[in-house]
Amino acid sequence: MRRPQGYLFSAVEAGIRYKGRPDLGLIFSQTPAFWAGVFTRNDFKAAPVLLGLKRRGEVSRVRAILVNSGCANACTGPEGLQDAETLLRDLAGLLRISPEEILPASTGVIGLRLPVPRIRKVLPDLVAGLSPDHAPLVARAMMTTDTFPKMVSRELEIRGRRFTLLGLAKGAGMIAPQMATMLAFILTDALIPPAELAPALREATEGSFNRITVDGDTSTNDTVYLLANGQAGELPSEAWSTFREALSEVARELALLIVRDGEGASKLVKVVVREARSAEEAELLARAVAHSPLVKTAFFGEDPNWGRLLAALGKLGLGLSLEKISIFINGIPLVERGRGMPEEKVRKEMHRAEFTVEVRLGLGQASSEVFTCDLTYDYIKINAAYRT
């Protein structure tokens, strides 16, 4: 996997919650990086989110991201904020930078305090382990119920210069917009002015992390950070749109990895609603389908139960016309103008690990898409016993 210049990575086992695997990660930029961040809209923002929001108002350039799994440091009050600040201060001392130059991110159980002494003890090891090769370790240290680490990279060649993007993410549970519930860090070695970064990240988020759902629950800790350290030189302004496209691709791939690894998920399903009267209507309907537990269990059962699809579309009471609605799975008709079609060919498509449900409403020109997964026994297993 290509890596952007000037970034070092490290991860150690701090024993926060998991045993025998790294749970504390550090990303360090050798030079100050312009940055942008988007955060959860949950009322109860975790301490690292509050600090991230504070940084956004304070500093245009940062040097590092400190991330831990196992403990969300959410709903921990002023003490939780202090815990995070203590760690950032310690780490800043070791890195010889200011604490404001470090972005914090946590994921894991809500309501637990961070085991600060234990984490402090391993900070020197964390710093000592920094290496350009250790990005996969950080991707692993971010994992909670994730079953695999998530990394994506892209390379741009512009006027003979090479610019690289690298994205790391964790997801699995409490995955819903807005904004999709997860951590993601995207690093680039391009020099991009901060005024460009924030809108580019918002755009990328809208088409990716905000279009996925596992269970409709929005966490207290969702965070996406984008860092641009300029080590590969200035990105010519005519290449900004190329960069934005690449950024959106990286975000989208990470988002799909998150859904594919949704808690207990065995299938990745794209729900596309077309021919709506407005993009908002299309999105509401796509989300209604993507959130429906009955639809999601039917996906798991590989049952082309179009009655449930229609019921999910109809339940919002938007005034749809049944006789105008057609539904396709991987392009094969399941409902044509309100009537069920023979199901055998469609059922075969549902045996696949990925498929698309396309709904045509016959009402207008607008469309929207959402990515979801199936609802399985393992979702229950993972979540009934998560803390025990």
Added chain:
Amino acid sequence: MRRPQGYLFSAVEAGIRYKGRPDLGLIFSQTPAFWAGVFTRNDFKAAPVLLGLKRRGEVSRVRAILVNSGCANACTGPEGLQDAETLLRDLAGLLRISPEEILPASTGVIGLRLPVPRIRKVLPDLVAGLSPDHAPLVARAMMTTDTFPKMVSRELEIRGRRFTLLGLAKGAGMIAPQMATMLAFILTDALIPPAELAPALREATEGSFNRITVDGDTSTNDTVYLLANGQAGELPSEAWSTFREALSEVARELALLIVRDGEGASKLVKVVVREARSAEEAELLARAVAHSPLVKTAFFGEDPNWGRLLAALGKLGLGLSLEKISIFINGIPLVERGRGMPEEKVRKEMHRAEFTVEVRLGLGQASSEVFTCDLTYDYIKINAAYRT
């Protein structure tokens, strides 16, 4: 169980979908009954719902309810409407009444046509079996994934006269307001003018069937019928409020039976949100908690995971203040002003088959409550394989 005067019941096995149990039921009033009905708000209303809505505009008195399980007769187009009308016409002939005096109700798989010839064949047996004693058979014939039949009765004594209410319901899946997804028929022998019936039923529905959720999916077939045949005489107008109260109690008990028998459910949970700024806000938050798959799996795991409760409350972005929020389970504090309390005593309460989660927001005076159940392996089992 007390039964209202002048109602006969019958059920037979029509082999619509299930084997070895009744799946076609009939309720017959010996005299015309004033009636009221409330129906699903799903855009795609099943044929029996469309006919019920039509009746509501046409006739103030009816004689019978015909109900079947196994096939919802939903999304079946003009043919589905014709199927229902054919059956009602046949049945009307056998009962020597007009088809408009029969209210239809169906529940089961969406998108299937009714096996009309098979049902026609057993209609004479259905009529021949009418008896005041067979109400339990009808409650059984309505069942789909329900594990037990649902009946509730109440008796009022007013000025030496006895008035009786009897309610029958089926629920289990696709249970969500508005209006809660199920069939329920409430019969009384009181004579109540139709102008009183409709608002009384709306009021009763609001506090019962509209306050429950199993999976947040609203079906195409939800129907509540209320019949009042006057066989026990006229209800004095000063007793209307007593009647309304009894009606609300019957509806509420039926609603609770439905949640208790929610698909795969092992626990009935009442979610009460108090101290909200408005009833709407309280209701939105109660529903957010009651719908959250992560909260519901934690109920199943008997895990007092208050972080998930807070995350569910916060995800709407209503501007709540964490430090004002307290949460109790069966009165025992789990969160006090945003801080987690020792969990052991609370965990014990969660071992019960029923418990109450009370959220105090500290923002105002308004409150709302919703009934929900846990999300279990059996929900997945039932719904992944429902049609196969």
